Amino acid sequence: MDAETLKRQAAEAALSHVEDGMRLGIGTGSTAEAFVHLLAERVADGFSVVGVPTSERTARLCLDLGVPLRSLEEEPELDLAIDGADEVDHELRLIKGGGGALLREKIVAAASRAMVVIADEGKLVDTLGAFPLPIEVNPFGLSATRIAIERAAERCGLSGDVTVRIGGDGAPFETDGGHYILDGAFARIPNPEGLSSALYTIPGVVEHGIFLSMTSAAIVAGEQGVRTLTPQRHEQEH
Numbered sequence: 001m002d003a004e005t006l007k008r009q010a011a012e013a014a015l016s017h018v019e020d021g022m023r024l025g026i027g028t029g030s031t032a033e034a035f036v037h038l039l040a041e042r043v044a045d046g047f048s049v050v051g052v053p054t055s056e057r058t059a060r061l062c063l064d065l066g067v068p069l070r071s072l073e074e075e076p077e078l079d080l081a082i083d084g085a086d087e088v089d090h091e092l093r094l095i096k097g098g099g100g101a102l103l104r105e106k107i108v109a110a111a112s113r114a115m116v117v118i119a120d121e122g123k124l125v126d127t128l129g130a131f132p133l134p135i136e137v138n139p140f141g142l143s144a145t146r147i148a149i150e151r152a153a154e155r156c157g158l159s160g161d162v163t164v165r166i167g168g169d170g171a172p173f174e175t176d177g178g179h180y181i182l183d184g185a186f187a188r189i190p191n192p193e194g195l196s197s198a199l200y201t202i203p204g205v206v207e208h209g210i211f212l213s214m215t216s217a218a219i220v221a222g223e224q225g226v227r228t229l230t231p232q233r234h235e236q237e238h
């Protein structure tokens, strides 16, 4: 089965967590977009939800498909966030930000009573870090911030290139918040808590893509079917 089919299966299973009247945080990326398409079908059938999008890209898709939207300012407390991830480990710690929306994604997840991650099984890892860690930074002092990140990583026993993400136009990729992304190719991050804390001490770091203790459940689709993982490692077949 190709990854797109698996993403759609995970998105389909996530719909069972959505109840009529919910205020939903809606993630960014191809898996989240598969979810938006399915949600829009429900909305067309009379299902009532309001969505708070985690990016301008997701907002545009929701508007195109008729999913009602509010800003986080209008709905500062959400029932559920549904989002994809770049990596998910066994404790449901995540790397996110491949799509460059990590700051809004983390703010929306933190404003939500629960966060359900949807992914194909290729995203499941033993140790986070094979996917380069996205770190959102202020453009001011970019080089100084990059050096500070490298030093912080070294203190955590990590090494690897930290590079500025480049957009399609050849210029640094700019997030919806007007920041840049540095991608840290650390290969393995055995202690994500330690690296997270170290990154938060750097003034130019706006946010990073390690999500800790935020995931209520991960719905993972694979060749053997769709499983729901919880932080307690209980698994459910669908």
Ligand SMILES: O=C(CO)[C@H](O)[C@H](O)COP(=O)(O)O
Pocket (backbone or CB within 6 Å): 027, 028, 029, 030, 031, 032, 083, 084, 085, 086, 095, 096, 097, 098, 099, 100, 101, 102, 105
């Ligand atoms: O964190 C994200 C965007 O910032 C995405 O959730 C992550 O990159 C996964 O994307 P996809 O579903 O396309 O694989």
